[in-house]
Amino acid sequence: MRMSEGAEWGLHCCVTLGWLADEAPVSIRRLAAWFDLPQEYLKKRLQSLSRAGILASSPGALGGWSLARSPEKITVMEVVAAMEGGLELFHCTEVRQRGVGGQGAGAEFVRPCGISAVMRRAELAWRQELAAHTIADLMARSPKGAERTHRNYRRMTG
Amino acid sequence: MRMSEGAEWGLHCCVTLGWLADEAPVSIRRLAAWFDLPQEYLKKRLQSLSRAGILASSPGALGGWSLARSPEKITVMEVVAAMEGGLELFHCTEVRQRGVGGQGAGAEFVRPCGISAVMRRAELAWRQELAAHTIADLMARSPKGAERTHRNYRRMTG
């Protein structure tokens, strides 16, 4: 049970795209080179963010990627959900209703089981924490040199 | 990114073992039949709980499984951690230090990156919620008929 690496990539790319908003769109080549990530696969993952309405992509010769909204309006939760498929961490399979234990008893199963309830509460706490932070927050928290280094790199590659 | 089904099984088994504490140890055959789960695989998962000190197993003819501690002293978090390997949901791979972005810049990387920090906070909220509930809580929340049904089944199978 681990979050996919793509979620981390997506968040870093969102922050970078936030800094380079005025130079948008940014090509996938530049993003992949910046983080030393496999270009093809990174592209595939960013497409998920595009479908979720978080990133916008523009085709063509000077095409590339940019934030679809302002960084203040993109929460970390949205990015994670888009990368992970939006599924719930815990999926109750109603094990208690299977087998001998579930036969014939009706009234016991109207309410969701306690295990499922606890899991949902924990998951909710997790989601709320992720939803409380935006890409703009991450940009503000980053060290001051980071943004400038990004722009310098632009000069290196053209 | 989904929690393994084994975690759900483990929690249900812990609750059941809590009810049947005075009939312990309970054989794996009985537990598997109760929930209609694959006996061999369930056994393998319960072994993880045994290694974690949550369950105790006794070999021999009348052997089986029982809670290693009282239900009040076993948190949901412990069970989940034992089943999932105790790993963290999000593992920061320090993507920012790879590639061109990480070359030559030293001072920026002393502190952990903001993304990692947000993830850790969210994960902590999740863990705290899971640690706040015990097996005893789950037993108390269950419908009243559940415990009796378990005992009746004992009579059915001997």
Place this chain on the structure above:
DNA sequence: GTATGCTTACTCGGATACCACTTGTCCGAGTTCCATGGG
């Protein structure tokens, strides 16, 4: 009656196979910018 050995029922640990998902690569199609060439 007591001690010894056998059978039975259970757990433990390793080996193995299968399946789903993540990671990674490749290719054809479509879109836009730009340079080139003809009117």
Place this chain on the structure above:
DNA sequence: CCCATGGAACTCGGACAAGTGGTATCCGAGTAAGCATAC
């Protein structure tokens, strides 16, 4: 000077392969209870 054409650079979407971890099964080894047997 203006417009059409073609190439270059980029994204999109699908197909496919490799790696990893969860699910599931099987088997030999070890342990303890119960029973039978021998003394």
